[in-house]
Amino acid sequence: xxxKFCVSITSAKNDTxxxxxxxxxxxxxxxxxxxxxxxxxxxxxxxxxKGYAEExxxxxxxxxxxLVANFVKAGGKIYVCSPCFKKRALDEKxxxxxxxxxxxxxxxxxxxxxxxxxxY
Amino acid sequence: MDHPVQPDDTWDAGDMGCGELVYLLMQRxxxxxxxxxxxxxxxxxxxxxxxxAWCRMTGNPLLWAQHPHYFIxxxxx
Numbered sequence: 444x445x446x447k448f449c450v451s452i453t454s455a456k457n458d459t460x461x462x463x464x465x466x467x468x469x470x471x472x473x474x475x476x477x478x479x480x481x482x483x484x485x486x487x488x489x490x491x492x493k494g495y496a497e498e499x500x501x502x503x504x505x506x507x508x509x510l511v512a513n514f515v516k517a518g519g520k521i522y523v524c525s526p527c528f529k530k531r532a533l534d535e536k537x538x539x540x541x542x543x544x545x546x547x548x549x550x551x552x553x554x555x556x557x558x559x560x561x562x563y
Numbered sequence: 564m565d566h567p568v569q570p571d572d573t574w575d576a577g578d579m580g581c582g583e584l585v586y587l588l589m590q591r592x593x594x595x596x597x598x599x600x601x602x603x604x605x606x607x608x609x610x611x612x613x614x615x616a617w618c619r620m621t622g623n624p625l626l627w628a629q630h631p632h633y634f635i636x637x638x639x640x
Contacts, residue, residue: 524581524609525581525607525608525609525613535608544608544612545609545616546581546584546585546607546610547581547585548581548585548612548613548614548620549613549616552620
């Protein structure tokens with residue numbers, strides 16, 4: 444039976460290394476038959492805005508846009524922290540495919556089912 | 564679409580969201596009796612995901628929902 448796995452990402456252009464490696468690990472999890480969730484909070488929520496990831500190309504890794512697209516294509520889910528999104532006045536109509544704005548309860552429900560979580 | 568139940572209490576949480584919303588929702592629900600229904604209005608973008616999740620976790624039935632309105636029954640005991 445597939446397990447659950449969560450990757451928490453709190454960085455975007457302020458730390459492209461962390462933002463990128465977070466999605467690399469998320470892809471490893473989803474490719475390993477895990478029900479995988481990426482939780483984007485604080486600065487990380489910017490990754491959920493269309494076009495933003497196109498400008499992040501960390502040396503040594505695939506472009507972030509490609510990593511995100513592959514993750515979603517493989518069935519990965521992306522939760523976007525609601526207050527973090529609102530604080531930055533981002534537009535919900537510009538969300539990338541596979542991303543959903545949620546509050547804490549939705550994340551808690553996922554983790555409370557026994558999912559491990561790694562943070563970047 | 565009309566909601567199917569008459570609420571015993573109402574709470575307009577405005578654009579409150581995340582932990583603050585569900586914490587105060589917990590307190591608000593405690594102020595009504597088991598079996599009674601609270602009509603919550605919450606405009607936060609995360610509410611459509613959060614309120615059903617919170618209801619599943621706490622066992623308080625979500626009787627009806629059409630964002631931003633949620634009818635939540637306080638569970639028995």
